[in-house]
Amino acid sequence: MTSTTGPVSSDAAGPVRINAMERSTTATGGGSSRREATRQKLYEAAVTLIAEQGFSATTVDEIAERAGVAKGTVYYNFASKSVLFEELLRHGVGLLTASLREAAEQTDLAGGTKVDALDAMIRAGLGFIARYPAFTQLYVAELWRTNRAWQSTLMVVRQQVVAVIEDVLRAGVANGEFSDEIDVPLTAAALVGMVLVAALDWQSFQPERSLDDVHAALSRLLQGRVSGSR
Amino acid sequence: MTSTTGPVSSDAAGPVRINAMERSTTATGGGSSRREATRQKLYEAAVTLIAEQGFSATTVDEIAERAGVAKGTVYYNFASKSVLFEELLRHGVGLLTASLREAAEQTDLAGGTKVDALDAMIRAGLGFIARYPAFTQLYVAELWRTNRAWQSTLMVVRQQVVAVIEDVLRAGVANGEFSDEIDVPLTAAALVGMVLVAALDWQSFQPERSLDDVHAALSRLLQGRVSGSR
């Protein structure tokens, strides 16, 4: 019921503000809010359970129980366990990319450099991970799996995240702020990894640190202020 | 049978040089080589299957079949599926840390700086991942799981990897090469993440790139040569 569990927290009683991806809820365009509330509860329950145990080890009965809902309801709302998971993934990644893109845009509007934009995106990424740790865990754990039914969903979802960063890197190269010798895709992947792993480590092994601490450490690394004492 | 699958390749016909952890193979002190060969086959089979599908989705029957061995043999050699997995983890991480540590030492002996050492470790890490991609996948996917039977094994194993890097960072701070304001644990985690994620991305999504390419990109990032055109 409480939030802090996943990327699906929005007030269940309020109007629907999910980034639309439903097949065709109803013709009215609003979508039944009762149904939507149930889905939210299922997302929240599923995201934590799957993050903790993995997809296969998590049972539909568990998800239903944690969501406070009958098992039949799960199947009334989602075609299968896998479909529930895929929609969860898409939903969460939508939130993440929106957050990153917004951070980059804000910096642009404020007349910041591209380094500033990257920095702001690091902060936004950390903020997202702090708010939705379970989702992040699940994302990392499933992203590099091959041989899985939802391979294609995973590819799409990865590309969305990386693309946001690649855009900023390319813009920086174009305006001369970054070396034109940087490898855009690899650097983007490395940056994602840096933030992801540092943040997960932070959450799992030293949760007492503040977001600012973590941000400062990563920012220093990004700007090459590691070598050179002082 | 071929290697390239996991951190468990050594020639099965050769003398036993496994990092010892056997209960009490025989009194002769050598350990049955037949048994050891079977274990190797099981490790190899398990590492790829678990990397592809995850621990829970991989069945003991599958592992046995891929290893060309009967199911009972798995249980003759390992107390349970989880134990097999834990020993696999420990074995692989042992190889990784040895490789990292060696890279750092070599640099030291050659009179290199600590930045050089980090650079050499990045290269060693990339080499390891290229040789044992399945193990790396599995490591990343399982490392941040909570609520799991092998929590403690995971903690130990993580600490071993991070410690190698932290040591170099601390040495660099001590000799004035690095700023004394860097956050050692966080920076170490970030570096691990940078290498891990960039390498997995490389393997999964742009395998045509050479190790040198990837190394160059990460090295540039490490040394802050991203900003500044040229």
Next chain:
DNA sequence: GTTTTTGTACTGACCAGTCAGTTCAAGGCG
């Protein structure tokens, strides 16, 4: 009166772990 949820019961597949029995390899012995 239509949509959504509930609760319970059921099915069929799948799977971790077991165990009684078989094979292997190495040493002893005639």
Next chain:
DNA sequence: CGCCTTGAACTGACTGGTCAGTACAAAAAC
């Protein structure tokens, strides 16, 4: 050498349990 013994290593059918997904009648909710 060929034969036997012994214990370690291996086998694979079997068991007990679990779980995804189904079915459906009755109750809420709207």
